[in-house]
Amino acid sequence: MAPWSTYRRVAGIGATALITALMVAACGGGGDTTASSPSEAASAAGGVKLVNPGKLTTCTNIPYEPFQFQQGDKIVGFDVDIVDLVANKLGVQQEIVDIDFAAIKSGAALNAGKCDVAAAGMTITEERKQNLDFSVPYFDASQALMAKKGSGVTSLDDVKAKGLKLGAQASTTGLDYVKSQGFEPIEFADSQKQLNGLQAGRVDVIVQDLPVVLTWLKKPEISAEYEMVGSLDTGEQYGIGLKKGNTELLNVVNEVINQAKADGTYATIYKKWFGTEPPSNS
Known part of the structure; x- marks a missing residue:
């Protein structure tokens, strides 16, 4: 090659x-x-x-x-x-x-x-x-939820029940999906700003494409504090x-x-x- x-x-x-x-x-x-x-x-x-x-x-x-x-x-x-x-x-x-x-x-x-x-x-x-x-x-894709370890969140229902702040990337299908579930998330211009927002405490949970979340969690400094807390099988293809x-x-x-x-x-x-x-x- x-x-x-x-x-x-x-x-x-x-x-x-x-x-x-x-x-x-x-x-x-x-x-x-x-x-x-x-x-x-x-x-x-x-x-x-x-x-x-x-x-x-x-x-x-x-x-x-x-x-x-x-x-x-x-x-x-x-x-x-x-x-x-x-x-x-x-x-x-x-x-x-x-x-x-x-x-x-x-x-x-x-x-x-x-x-x-x-x-x-x-x-x-x-x-x-x-x-x-x-x-x-x-590429076949799906969405994932990511939060701080010990959040107790395992689904969007938990996010709603606990009154937590949800973050999503602007103009994405992840944003569209959570909006269709009745959420009005805080929007971030790109994935890095979204991650920064979670780390800074602007939001408690973020929704992002599964491969992106898994890539973040390969980094020790992120996986030490955060984890994937749920998946959303949205049946997407790139x-x-x-x-x-x-x-x-x-x-x-x-x-x-x-x-x-x-x-x-x-x-x-x-x-x-x-x-x-x-x-x-x-």
Whole structure:
């Protein structure tokens, strides 16, 4: 397997200003979604058009360990390695743009030509399908509750009964789920701020994707004080997002994911980041 590519992080932009700017850019051409910039005419292998020549540009939201996070001067993670397979197939390098998740899930970043794909531990939902196209699923996910040891919490019912403060990451399916259960959680912009909020006592319990919680708890300084207190089987699957109608690139992404699962590459990457073999249905 070829060495992983080098990545460059582009500084994030505030959510409100970013989304506004992206929506204006996406809609300002009288509804024409065809790329108009010279760089977007650049093509990779198979005639796939890319927003930047020689690069597969990926929008993500950092940190979201182990899917994408900063390690030294690189951005690494499970999602990074999966998309790198696509970049290798196209004969280009992956470049990562770190922006607010709301701009990713809305399709605004893709529509504005900020990136070719979005890989951010993003659950496939019917609502999001209205704004962007998804690849075949590449990860099965569920939610987990995390709290200080000895909290006595084992479920959302306990959170409600004890009158505890619940925290969730903004714009996520975890947030949507607890809201559907009657909660009005404190929202955090990203997963690290959410963890910080728990550690600082702003909230008593947090809801987050299970793999993220398990990754946090591998760190001795966190597992010494905190634990996973419950799981929520929400039946979620992650997909790589693309601008609606970008069929050529979507076909390549799907081909790469399916091939990686068939030839064992997916299992190797999965074990690298999660320490176990992928579920048999993955």
